[in-house]
Amino acid sequence: MKYRLLQAAAGILFTVSSLGAMEFTTMKQFGETSSYLRDVFFVGEKTGWAAGRAHWDQSEKAYAATVLSTTDGGNTWTKQEAGGGADLNGVFFPDAVKGWAVGDDGVVMRTTNGGTSWDRKTMDAEYDFAGVVFSDASNGWITGTKPVHYDWLGDADDWQAVIWHTTNGGQTWNRQTLPENASILKRVDFIDANRGWAAGARSAEGLYPGDRAHRAAVYATTDGGKTWTERFNHDLEITLCAVDFLDAKEGWAAGFYTNSGLEGGNVFHTTDGGTTWERVNQGGFMENFWDMQFLDKNRGFMVGTYYGAAAGPPIVRTTEAGKTWETLSIQRHDG
Secondary structure, three states, X not given: OOOEEEEEEOOEEEEEEEEEOOEEEEEEEEOOOOOOEEEEEEEOOOEEEEEEEEEEEOOOOEEEEEEEEEOOOOOOOEEOOOOEOOOEEEEEOOOOOOEEEEEHHHEEXXXXXXXXXXXXXXXXXXXXXXXXXXXXXXXXXXXXXXXXXXXOOOOEEEEEEEEEEEOOOOOOOEEOOOOOOEEEEEEEEEOOOOOEEXXXXXXXXXXXXXXXXXXXXXXXXXXXXXXXXXXXXXXXXEEEEEEEEOOOOOEEEEEEEOOOOOOOOOEEEEOOOOOOOEEEOOOOOOEEEEEEEEOOOOOEEEEEEEOOOOOOOOEEEEOOOOOOOEEEOOOOOOO
């Protein structure tokens, strides 16, 4: 006798159908539809896009890539048709019609009509792509990371970073050479076709033989990525997730602790292109930062995760060039 069961757990509803003795099929019927966003990018004050983890499409009974767009400065957002399930980590639009989104398993998505439709390809499925940036219509870069070592429990404890570059608007991409110890790369920022920076961590020896540790790292290039050099001198167990440069000299980086014993902030500032960095007393083990944006030398914003707080993720801003910071509260929104 055929029968159907409903099983619900963690916002997910399944149906289980019996096809005979000890033979079953399962179909997901319902899932949470909220968006877990990982990156946002605006062209001007009104037009912007956000991308994140795949969401459940109730009408298709399947996961779909999450890309949202706004034309009123973020007051309202519209879901864009971005194809099947893919977890997206970075989004960038050189102008209001051409844009890119990158994600896990080497996914690269492109639009030429402001996101009305998206083309997708897999460039290197071994890597999870994290950041994407274009300095102009032709030159673009993508950062990514893949696991290369596992601990005795089978969990990844070391990674290898990658940067891909295009000179023809994304028609073709080529891998660039990084220092051997480049382990993790997150965001990437370029101020022109030659000068850029990528934030992450470098691999280092841990406390015990075979143990891997990771130290904060920023890699820089002055030739469009033909050569990348390490531009971070602190031996700190911090992974940098965000980097933002205003010009060839002044820039910022931020991230999260990988050692609970550290003290001091996880935000850094440079005024010489990354040759030296000043550690800013903002953030810590409980307050991690994932992205940042400076509007000018004085005004900047950071977003991240505040563990142990019920108020939600922090938005931190400065209006005094990082001398002081203010945490902004996020109001809960239902609906």
